[in-house]
Amino acid sequence: MNSEERRENIKSRLENNEDPIKGSTLAEDLGVTRQIIVKDIAILRAKGYKIIATPKGYIINKTNSNAIKRVLAVIHDRDSIEDELQSVVQFGGIVEDVIIEHPLYGEIRGILMIRTLFDVKNFMDKIKNHSAEPLSILTGGVHLHTIRAENEKDMQNIIDELNRKNYIISD
Template sequence: MKYIDRRESIVKLLRENNEAIKGLDLANRFGVTRQIIVKDIAILRAKGNNIIATPDGYIYNIDINRVKSIIAVNHSVEKMIEELQIVVKYGGIIENVIVEHPLYGEIIGNMMIKNLNDLNKFEKSFKSAEAKPLSELTNGIHLHTISANTEEDIYEIKRELEEKGFSL
């Protein structure tokens, strides 16, 4: 298979799937290395394809009709899951986390937590990896890009985050 055909197939596969696909799975499917897939994805992104890398793999983001907002929050690591639950509860998607690092500038981590199942997987991965969230670099202060179906959903997310003391 030529690289052009492979890239077209990758886009088609990602568009048709609602679940993330790991780079290694794509590599195995197309009989190439994971590094070739990483290069293909970079080229596809440069050509305008809205492909996002998440901890679970690559997804094609086609939620163009959703309302987006950036929220600024501050909390301890122990409150992280509670904060994310509020967003998911109102149908929100946590697209990313953003911190402002004094040396590197803005650091963005893609999350794409769309529902309670995604959140449970994220929490399990977080605990098993014994990782620290990006917000630890900024004493708990961070941003999230969130999206929802309506402005009302965004309003309810922001209202409850404020009520619980998460909002800045």
């Protein structure tokens, strides 16, 4: 298989799979190194494919054109991360990312793609097991999330729940 065929294989697998695919899995399946996969992904991105690297692997952004997306400004402490994420996914929302404004680097964005309560649990386990600090620690808890929902009613339920818990920053 040449490099063009390999990239076509990667693209096809990502387009036909709902779950993220780890780079190491692609490398093993295609008989190349992880570095070759990273290069192939970069080339596919340069060709315009919306490939996203998540903590769980690569996905192609196949956003439902009818889906509703909103960027919400929120604030909370570290102890409320799990509750905030659960508040979104329990109403069918997806937490696509976390964004902070850094005084030196400008906007810093981390891809999350948290869709289920299981994803929330895995994310929280990573925070605990890796002694990792969330990006919002740099901004006193202030951060943005891009939230995706299937319809306006679900989005409003998410916003209402986050407001009820005083997570959304209001004017």
